[in-house]
Amino acid sequence: MTTADDPTRRRERRREHWQRRRGLERRLHDGAALRISSLALRLGLLDAPREQVDALQGEVASALDELRAVAAGIYPPLLHEAGLGPALLEAVRASGADVALDVTDERCGAAAEGAAYFALVDVLAAGSGPLAVTARREGSTLVVRIDGADPALACVLDDEAAPLGGTVDTDSSLIVARFPCG
Known part of the structure; x- marks a missing residue:
């Protein structure tokens, strides 16, 4: 049996897989999602017609929702937290x-x-x-x-x-x- 076929090593690789998934979710949440949230707030401060700002904020909010859905598909934050x-x-x-x-x-x-x-x-x-x-x-x-x-x-x-x-x-x-x- 090769080292790669060792059941203990396979289990360890699978555990590492789940840790990587959790790490990806955290990177999406702590990185891109926070940046998008910040962008949405900064859009509200623009000196532009309110309708344009509202439309941009709506698009940013949709992008943030999609990003959160992707992160939850990798490893749901609630699973980690609760x-x-x-x-x-x-x-x-x-x-x-x-x-x-x-x-x-x-x-x-x-x-x-x-x-x-x-x-x-x-x-x-x-x-x-x-x-x-x-x-x-x-x-x-x-x-x-x-x-x-x-x-x-x-x-x-x-x-x-x-x-x-x-x-x-x-x-x-x-x-x-x-x-x-x-």
Whole structure:
């Protein structure tokens, strides 16, 4: 087995991947987004017809909204700031999906939380019926249970869990994914 095939090294690369995603989100937020916000404020001070200034501020506000959406797609700020529960709650509300959430407040690291978040958002996008999602830290593992999901969606969770050294099991309409905490 080569060093590149070493499971420990693969998990470490995946954790580094999630840290890079988080770093990109912060750079967008702390750099470009702050500059655009500053530009919007400075536009308000221009000595120009109000209609032109208002139109420019509207365009700047739209650009800022688009930038924030890109940053959130890389790594949602709420996931970093408040954790998996609040970030999933926001995603569920935005999707309008029928989901009962029961998510621990205990943090599990950027890699595990990011992988679980994006896998669950993909499950929501698949449009399953009513779901019950629980997420708990059990030792050094984030265990996510999705009740009511199509078992075929297990592959969506496995795509995120496996590179971290995690596993996914299915039983009828229950999917259980395990994400090692970093």
